[in-house]
Amino acid sequence: MQRFMRFPGWKAKAMTLSYDDAVVFDKRLVEIMQRYGLKGTFNVNGGMLSDTFYRRMNEADAVELYKNSGMEVAMHGLDHAFLGGCTGADILKEYYEDKIKLEQTFGTIMRGGAYAFGVCNDEIVNVLKTLGVSYFRTTVSSNSFDIPTDWLRLKPTCRHAAENLFELLDKFFAEQPDKEYRAYPKLFYLWGHSYEYEDQNNWEIIEKFGQKVAERDDIWHATNVEIYDYVKAYEGLIFSAAGDKVYNPSGTDVYLWLNQKRVLAKANTTTVIE
Template sequence: MKQIVKCFPGGKHKVLTMSYDDGREADRRLVGIFNQYGIKGTFHLNSGLLGAGDRIGADEIASLYAGHEVSAHTVTHPTIARSPKEALVHEIMEDRKALERLTGYTVRGMSYPNGSYSPAIMDLLPHLGIEYARTVHSTKTFGFPNRWHEWNPTCHHNHDVLEIGKAFAELHKRQYLYMMYVWGHSYEFNDRNNWDVIERFCEFIGGRDDIWYATNIEIYDYLQACDRLQFSAACDFVYNPSAMSVWLSVGGDIVEAKGGARTTLE
């Protein structure tokens, strides 16, 4: 039997994702940098604060973040581990409703405001339609979450992001899958006057053939589709019940298992 392992789209073995909170006006410049280098980001927004101070207004959300992901961050950014469950449900569901009206698609992820969460909150989130939630606990590693509602990033952009990016770029063992996940707030570049950090990082890491550039929800959905594949007992064919394609390495050859189709693996 040939060795069969899952790959990222196109047979890639690495994925990069970026995650930014609060929807401040500096997102405009950050999105421009991402677009220039073909990098995708997830932007976690507080719908109740849109247009306040230097925050992006509601009328700009759909156009500014086109091609990226808009994700929840609660309506008003409370420390949710201190909030009653009734308030938590309101903060998340009303944020989803407002952002979905603005974007036209379902909002299924979030980042924890103030980095605040608890086991009870993680258990509640699936019942509120939240598939993943990002923490602020950097791992400095390139692995995947054991629990999607406790998704720890690789690093903050102010914490050796270019050095970590160089290590990520050098990963070459294709028997593994790797993820680099960078998080932060775009206004921090203004505060520290260090836009060169993200510009140099994106210029260095963008446009590589062995990296898939994806949003948070795209990674989640793709790996869920991988897990739904239905292999024959002999592993000589596979049925993909999902709508999206999934890529496999079959004895070293890259095979696309198209959505809703049976694919021969011999």
């Protein structure tokens, strides 16, 4: 039995964005993302939602911007602490208090985030696991479109400041399987900070990126956690040995190719394959 995950609508490609620090320029970025149908995740420091911090949004503005925007709010550490060499207690405080604060502020369960300063080690990963966090993004570019497997050491495809950004995007667009039913799915994962566009005066990068992407209808746009939940729902499918039935115990409809046939494994259902 050969199976290949597809994203909703049978799409083989997905895209997600990840932006850090909740600075005031996120407002312009969210507006651009919404205009082009891009989706993504904003990684917020729960203890820094105040005008007293340079260029940061205050709590009221952040709630107004992100709530009902279609974007995800995620963790970035309470105080953007540099955790290299820190003890487990410091790490626990930085992420536990961040999770509590953000969940109270935004009214959602924090499922993931991004490492402040990109600092990621086994001790930090263990704390995040203990807190029940599903995924966390590093700052290490993969320059690839593979579906992540190590979700707590998530590698983005590239940052928007990368010299090869549009080269990678064209490569992503060009990836076409010789046979649709046996192609692996692909993910383009972009990250950065909205203040980089402001400081470099190069908002045209994300405008051009959005324009190019909006011309295509073969990409599923989702937040980080939506991608995670979808991949986990696919991985949770249970197949009969003969390959004639698939049971989907999740609450998410899952699209896939199974033995060269399109199958829609409906949520909470055993689907008989014709």
